Amino acid sequence: AFDASVAQVKEYIARFTAECQSWDQLLLRYQQSAEETSRQLEECRRDGGRAEPPTYLQTSQAEVLRSKPNYQKILDDQGEVLSCMELVLDELQQAVKLLEAFSEDSRQYLRRLS
Amino acid sequence: SVNPMAYEAQFFGFTPQTCMLRIYIAFQDYLFETMLVVESVILKKVAGFPNCKISPFQVRKSTEKFLLFMKEHFDKLFSKMEEVLLQLVLNIPANVLLPEDKVHEQFSYSKEQFQALQDEISQLQQQYRAEASAGQALRAELEEQKVVRAELEKIVQWFDGLENICREHGTSNLKESFVFLTENSKKLQDVLKDVEEKSK
Amino acid sequence: ELIVATSTKRKQWPKKILVHAIQTMKAEQEMLKLYQPVVTPEEIRS
The missing domain is CATH 1.20.5 (Single alpha-helices involved in coiled-coils or other helix-helix interfaces)
Structure with missing residues (x-):
């Protein structure tokens, strides 16, 4: 014991x-x-408190963030519209110049004639 | 068996056995002191009687015998007192929880449950950080949208401006006025040709 | 002494630990409040 x-x-x-x-x-x-x-x-x-953000794929906004459009592409597409407009306006400008030249020629021609 | 009476020590700040030991030692010291005093008194008394045959040695012997008797008697009494005190006074009943341990009455977490709580806390903190950065990402996207909107509005204004210029100069529909212009210039060419033939 | 030391720790250490645990949790909460992830908007060329 x-x-x-x-x-x-x-x-x-x-x-x-x-x-x-x-x-x-x-x-x-x-x-x-x-x-x-x-x-x-x-x-x-x-x-x-600045910090590198963790991936937010598991958050409540994941769907919204995943569906983010490509804003740069939206603007770049507009670029196409604008360069097409530039062509149109150049052509317009050339046409108008041609017309002005044509109307000037015809005016002189008619003046000489008359 | 050995009972450390740790719960009592937690409450009293000392172990009941130590307390009993201190009391025992105090009693014992007191007994020894008293015995010495008694012996010195007896020696004085004996010295006071003429032709007394009792020697100090004998007095010492009987003091020791008396001390032994008293000590045995005292030990018996003391062990009873100790038993009673340890059971009824310096004892915390099994159903009593000390105030500092009350918390275990409501929240008694096992190690696993505690770990699960810790994991949940860190998971929630992680979730919070992710939501905060998702919020920042949405704010950043708003900034981008502002820039894109401004650009698109510029383009719209540009077209509006173009449209206003055409309208101001009577060519509200460019296509029609182009057709009209072409017809006119064709007519003009015909007229010129006509004039030229006539003039020849 | 050992029994008294152990029971004293059982009695007093939780309070001391609680102070540090509360301090830690408050600091963690404070850090979460200060948490400012840096997400810079993408550069959009006009």
Whole structure:
């Protein structure tokens, strides 16, 4: 019985020693994490919280973001319209010039004739 | 079996056994002191009687015997007192939870549940960051839309301007006025040809 | 001493840990509030 009690006491000593250490480790871990987070917070405050965005494909707006049109292409397509208009207006301008030249020639011709 | 009475130690700040040990030692010290005082009084008394045959050695012997008797008696009494005190006074009933442990009454999380909570927290924080950046992405897209809208409005204004110029100069429909112009110039050519033949 | 030390930790360490845990959570919440992802609009050539 005595040996059993001694063995039990030894076991308790081992257990309580281990428990004390793990309490200290637990406290230290939370202490360090608090210090680390405060440091990160200071850093965050310094650079205004700017950060690289994570992928937002899993967010509530994923569908909206996925369906984003190609705005550059929309404008580039307009470019085609504008260059076509440029052609039309150039032709118009040449036609008008030709007409002006024609009407000038005819005026001179008629004047000479008359 | 050994009972460390850790819960009692958590409440009292000392282990009941240590407390009992301290009381026992205090009693024991007191007993020894009293015994010494009694012995010195007896020695004085004996010294006061003429022709007394009792030697100090004998006095010491009987003091020791008396001390032994008292100590045995005291030990018996003390172990009863210890038993009672440890069971009824310096003892926390099994159904009692100390105030600092009340929290376990409502939230008793297993390791897995606690880990699940931690995972949920970090998942929610991740979700929050993703939503925040989705919001920023939508704001950025709004900026792009503003630029594109401005460009498209410029083009629309340009066409409106062109249309206004045509309207101001009486050619509201370019196509028709082109046809009209072509017909006229054909007529003019015919007239000129005609004039030329006549003049020849 | 060991039993008293262990029971003292059981009694007092949770309070100390709670202080640090609250500090950590508050800092994390603060960081989330400050979180400002940088998404620059695409360059649109006119």
